[in-house]
Each structure stands twice: as C-alpha cells, then as structure tokens.
Amino acid sequence: MSSPVSSSRLLKKINIINSRTKPFRVVILGQNGVGKTALTVRFLTRRYIGDYDPSLERVYTCQRTIQGLPVDFEVWDTAGENENSKLKEQIRWADAIILMYDVTDRCSFNECSRLKFLVNALSRRRNKKSGVDPTSDLTNAVPVVLLGNKIDKARDRMVMTEEGMSRSRQLGCDYFQEVSVSETVEDIIAVFEDLYSYRRNDRRLTTAHGLSRSTLHVEKPAPCSSDEELEESGAGARPRGRRDTLSLPIKTLSDQQDELIMKSRSRRREAYFVIS
Numbered sequence: 001m002s003s004p005v006s007s008s009r010l011l012k013k014i015n016i017i018n019s020r021t022k023p024f025r026v027v028i029l030g031q032n033g034v035g036k037t038a039l040t041v042r043f044l045t046r047r048y049i050g051d052y053d054p055s056l057e058r059v060y061t062c063q064r065t066i067q068g069l070p071v072d073f074e075v076w077d078t079a080g081e082n083e084n085s086k087l088k089e090q091i092r093w094a095d096a097i098i099l100m101y102d103v104t105d106r107c108s109f110n111e112c113s114r115l116k117f118l119v120n121a122l123s124r125r126r127n128k129k130s131g132v133d134p135t136s137d138l139t140n141a142v143p144v145v146l147l148g149n150k151i152d153k154a155r156d157r158m159v160m161t162e163e164g165m166s167r168s169r170q171l172g173c174d175y176f177q178e179v180s181v182s183e184t185v186e187d188i189i190a191v192f193e194d195l196y197s198y199r200r201n202d203r204r205l206t207t208a209h210g211l212s213r214s215t216l217h218v219e220k221p222a223p224c225s226s227d228e229e230l231e232e233s234g235a236g237a238r239p240r241g242r243r244d245t246l247s248l249p250i251k252t253l254s255d256q257q258d259e260l261i262m263k264s265r266s267r268r269r270e271a272y273f274v275i276s
Ligand SMILES: Nc1nc2c(ncn2[C@@H]2O[C@H](COP(=O)(O)OP(=O)(O)OP(=O)(O)O)[C@@H](O)[C@H]2O)c(=O)[nH]1
Pocket: 030, 031, 032, 033, 034, 035, 036, 037, 038, 039, 049, 050, 051, 052, 053, 054, 055, 056, 078, 079, 080, 081, 149, 150, 151, 152, 153, 179, 180, 181, 182, 183
C-alpha cells in the first residue's frame, strides 16, 4: 500500500496533468448589457474597455496559476438574447456558471431566476442519468455564482445587496457577489478563481481573498428545482435529444485582444486602451 506522502504526490501530479489537459470552462449568462464582455475582457487582460460589439459571442482561452498549478480557462461570453436551445448547449458545456445582472436594472436581475431554473433542470436530468442523489453534496451540478455588476452606479441602483443575497439563497446559487467590472480587477479575477477552487475542492471555497470579500455569500446548494418549476418559470421545454457540440471558434489570447480592441474602437471615437 502507498504511503500518504506518495499518494499525495501522485494526486498532485494527476491534478497537474488534469489541469493541463482539461480546460476549466466558465459560461457567463445574463441579459444583454449587464457587462458580460467587460467581465471577460477584465479577466483575460486586466483591462476595462468601455464599449463592445453587442453581437460579440465567443469562447476565449487563457491560462492562470491557481494554488501553484497552471489552469487553462475557457470562457464563453454569451450574447444576451439567446434562445433556449442555445442556452442549454451553453449550460451543458460549462464546468461553472456566472449568472450576471446589472444592479441598476431589475429586469436583468429577474432574468437570472429564469436562467437558474433552466440550469437546475439540466443538472437534475444529468444527476438522474448518472444515478446521483440530487440532495447529496456530491452532485455533479456545476457551481453557480450570482453576480451583481455596476455597483459603481450607486445612485441608479435598483437591486440592493440584501435582495441579491436573498435571491441567491432562494435560487440555490452556490455563492453571491457584487462587483464593478469598471473599477476592480482583483475581485473579477477572484470570481473565476473561486469558481475553479469551489469546483475542485469539494464545493468549498478555499481562497483567502474569496472568504474575506465583504459581499461574498456562500451557500450550500439547494436540491435542483423540478421540471414543473422550470415550465412555470418560462425557461422552456425539457431538453431532448443528443448533446450539441460546441461550434464557436476558440482563439489565442493575442488574437482575442486585437479583435476586442478593434471591435470596441470601431464603435466609438474615443481612445481606448491599447494592449501591446
Ligand atoms: N458603470 C459601469 N458600466 C459598465 C460596467 N461593466 C460594464 N459596463 C458597461 O455596460 C455596457 C454593456 O457592457 P457589455 O460588456 O457589452 O455587456 P454584455 O452583457 O456583454 O452585453 P451583450 O453583449 O449585448 O449581451 C458597456 O457600455 C460597458 O461599458 C461597470 O462595472 N460599471
């Protein structure tokens, strides 16, 4: 039998191999205009760019080091108005989900409920298929963060922190956070890293910055909603048929940066960040 030391070494090696071969896939869902592309660009480049082509939808890749290990991220920045079949494809693809709303837009907040019902219904079906008890901690449901954006616009706020937190609990999100993509970099990077740590570390947040952030609310996931709830929510019919394959192009980071800068520049005359 192997000693604890050698098995922990082995586990570390396996982790390294897994993190190199299998990317961690994060999909960002939310109504249009909530800041999904701004969030993606912040995470990829640390920059904030003010305006984007609204039809921009793509999977971006980048590598980060988390707890000393290289992790390949794939981030699917979705277009705000997706039909249900597309949403299902995005949810099935993901290892983690960011449900994003704009704190100055109540409609975008309500849209997150519809999206979460859809996520729950798909997780429930996935658990049923794999024979996992949906009330157990070991479900293969993907972690979901409810993320309120644009808190810099304090005067226009329509959704208060407490309301976001309480909705997060009701919906069974794994945690809740508020950010301003335009003003912070570290919190944005932490959102992605926390999701990774949460998924990899048995559904418990382990990163110190994650636990110290004031608006962070961590919740044990509730059992998935029923298909009836899904129907009531208007999230659409039950998924049928085979799993769709991803058809979006995956680009290198430098291609993505150039393209994003060009797209943002083509829409406005003001100067934007130039990434060398
Ligand atoms: N004040 C403020 N504006 C923001 C923030 N984040 C994004 N925005 C602005 O919100 C607008 C929409 O941002 P996008 O990133 O294009 O939103 P999106 O969700 O990708 O929109 P679609 O691609 O249409 O679905 C842009 O004008 C951004 O500059 C923020 O934290 N604060």
